[in-house]
Amino acid sequence: MAWRRAAWALLVVFGLSVALAARQAEQSLLVTPLTRDGKVLVSFTLNDAFSDDVRTAIHSGTSISFIYEVELKRSSTLWLDRTMNTAVVTAAVRFDNLTRRYYVTRLIDGRIEGTDTYEREEDVQRKLTAFEKLPLFSSGTLEPNAEYYLRVRAHTSPRNAAFVWPWASHEVAGHVKFTFIR
Secondary structure, X not given: OHHHHHHHHHHHHXXXXXXXXXXXXXXXXXEEEEEEOOEXXXXXXXXXXXXXHHHXXXXXXXXXXXXXXXXXXXXXXXXXXXXXXXEEEEEEEEEEOOOOEEEEEEXXXXXXXXXXXXXXXXXXXXXXXXXXXXXEEEOOOOOOOEEEEEEEEEEEEOOOOOOOOOOHHHOEEEEEEEEEOO
C-alpha cells in the first residue's frame, strides 16, 4: 500500500515538472556577446513575454518593469565560477489611458538611458524585451584566450501582483559562453 502512495506521489511530481517545463519552453532568453573597442557588448531578447495577463496589467495603468540581471562570469574547474562583473538593465512601461500612449523608460544600473513615447503595442514590446549591443562591461580585465560566459536572468516587477506572470517562479534565464580573443 505504501508503494502505491509513493508511486502516485512520484507520478504527480513528474506531471507537474513536465507541465512546468512545457511552460518554460515557450519562453526563451537569447543572449549574444560581442567584444569590441575595449567593451563587452551584450545583446539579448526575451521571447514570448507578453501574455494576456501582462497586457491587462499594462493597460490597467500599472507601471510594469522588466528587470534583466546580467552577469559576466569566468568558468572555474575546481571551485565556484568567478563573477567578473554585473549589471542591471530595466525597461519600464506606463500606459496613459487618457492619451492612449505608452511611456517607456530604459535604465542601466539605475541611470536613465532613454525615455520614449509610443502609440503601438508592438513597438513597446520590442523596446521592453529586445536590447542590442549594450556596452555593459569593460574587456580590460579579461584574460586573452580564456572562456567566459554571460548569464541574463529576467523577471517582472511588481512580482506580487494578482496577475499570473508569463514564467514560472517569476524568472527566465539565458546564458552563452564565449572565448575572449584580444
